[in-house]
Amino acid sequence: MTESSSPAPDPSPTGSYAPDLYNADLAPVPPERRDWSWVNMATVWMGMVHNIVAYEAASGLMALGFSAWQCLEIVAVAYLILFLAMWFNARAGTRYGIPFCVLIRSAFGPFGAQLPVVLRGFCAIFWFSVQSYAAAQAVDAIFSTLNAGWASLQAPFLGMQLRMWLAMAAIWALHGWIASHGVHRIRNFELVAGPLVILVGLLATMWGLHVGHGLGPLFAQPSHLHGAEFWSRFAMGVTGMIGMWATFAVNIPDLSRFVRSERDQVVGQAIGLPVTALVFTPMGIITTSATVILFGHPIWNPVELLVALGHPVVTVLGGATLVLATLSVNVVANIMPAAYDLVNLMPRRLDFNRASRLVLVLGVFFMPWLWFNEAASIYRALDLIGGLLGPVTGIMLADFYVVRRQVLDVPDLYRHQGRYAGRKGWGLPGLGAFAAGGLVASAGHILPGLAGLNAVAWFVGVAVGAGAYLALARRQPVPADDTAEALSRA
Known part of the structure; x- marks a missing residue:
């Protein structure tokens, strides 16, 4: 089937569409409105890859004993794997114009799909909250530089000072203003934000090269890992890097549904994901190398670096860049998928x-200022949830490419009766595979003897989820989508 002939139902609701499964935001995007080019896809990824967590990721790898060059190797391998996973998982969104929360009904059924949707939504809201708090710290640094009286706003409330509450309110308001303009305006924002953050990163890199008279001491630091220990930690590093985006590998159809062609989504993601990551990571290492020379120790937190430099103009412009970078990743990677997931839960109300x-609103209730003090336990919990989403990726790929053979009867995805209904709305093969994949991928967190699985948890989850789904689908046959019938009903 060529892309131009891909089926897409009339976006207007019909009497046969279940009102609790359909509204205008969940409806397939018609071909004439799929107007994102490869440039849009690339700039969206540029804006997402450049965030504070990704900037600091290299410090975690170097803390494990890797050299700077080995960090780049890990980033290259991880982002290449992510690109391949997202390339294949994005195809259904591009072909049919449907979001993740609708596509997942194919394997899980209309009711069973709510389980992975809620898990994905939880992760998205949590990461929105954490990233926003990090941006609020940058706003606090800016206001402290511009107004000496700002630091006096220290009245505590619910474990946080008044000035941080005000900084958070400013960040939340900016997020709300951008998100309220709709998906296509978000695209235009990313068209500016992504390249602008790259430009500022290049300026910071030039500063680091000047201070370090070259790549700097961090690039001269040798590796402390050899033999089996090296490969074990290499796998752990790759899995950790993938873990930052494993949730987005699930809901990439939320973006690809707006792209005009398969070629655009592939080229855009190739430029925006692995290529940009390989450019951005050495930027962080080079800039941090300069801090070793200036301060005698590495400063990986960009907000701390701005404060340490003590130049008002640098603090204000650098802080504004960090805020822009956070907005660009949060709006697309966290607010958009979480919003679709909430709409899927209550399509008649939202x-x-x-x-x-x-x-x-929900992001505030996650109270990120308290989570920061319990980072170790929180990241373990998020790793566990991320591990559960690995099987979802495997199930989606197995369902679309093997069971459905890349053909979907799109109208049936919005009905309680039909080929995707499963058993009373529950897709038992999908649910069983999810349970099996999640159990195996998470076993290392439960049984100390299997802790080695944690280093490859995402890979294990994808493999077990896909394999279990195919096995269960054969034992309890999943109705295949006949091409001719799907075309005639679309």
């Missing part, structure tokens, strides 16, 4: 704008 505002 549209995209209302759901995005609800994400902002």
Whole structure:
């Protein structure tokens, strides 16, 4: 089937569409409205890859004993794997114009799909909250530089000082303003934000090269890992890097549904994901190398670096860049998927704008200022949830490419009766495979003797989820989508 002939139902609801499975935001994007080019896809990824967590990721790898060059090797391998996973998982979104929360009904059934949707939504809202708090710290640094009286706003409330509450309010308001303009305006924002953050990163890199008279001491640091220990930690590093984006590998159809062609989504993701990551990572290492020369120790937190430099103009411009970088990743990687997930839960009550505002409210209730003090336990919990989403990726790939043979009867995805209904709305092969994959991928967190699985948890989850789904689908046959029938019903 060629892309131009891909089936897409009339976006207007019909009497046969279940009202709890359909609204305008969940409907397939018609071909004439799929207007994102490869440039849009690339700039969206540029804006997402450049965030504070990704900037600091190299420090975690070097803390494990890797050299700077080995860090780049890990980043290259991890992002190449991510690119391949997202390339294949994005195809259904590009072909049919449907979001993740609708596509997943094919394997899990309309009711069973809510389980992976809720898990993905939880991760998205949590990461929105954490990233926003990091940006609020940058706002605090800016206001402290511009107004000496800002630091006096220290009245505590619910474990946080008044000035940080005000900084958070500013960040939340900026997120709300951007998200309220809809998906296509978000695309235009990323068209500016992604390249601008790259430009500022290049300026910081030039500064680092000047201070370090070259790549700097961190690039001269040798590797402390050899033999089996090296390969074990290499696998752990790759899995950790993938873990930052494993949730987005699941809901990449939320973006690819707006792309005009398969070629555009592939080229855009190739430029925006692995290529940009390989450019951005050495930027962070070079800039941090300069801090070793200036301060005698590495400063990986960019907000701390701005404060340590003590130049008002640098603090204000650098802080504004960090805020822009956070907005660019949060709006697309966290608010958008979480909003779609909430709309999927309550399509009769929520549209995209209302759901995005609800994400902002729920993000406050996650109280990120308290989570920062318990980082170790929180990241373990997120690793566990991320491991559970690995099997979802495997199930989606197995279902679309092997069971469905890349053909979907799209209208049936919005009905309780039909080929995707499963058993009373529950897709037992998908649910069984999810349970099996999640159990195996998470076993290392439960049984100390299997702790080695944690280094490859995402890979194990994908493999077990896909294998179990195919096995269960054969034992309890999943109705295949006949091409001719699907075309005639679309």
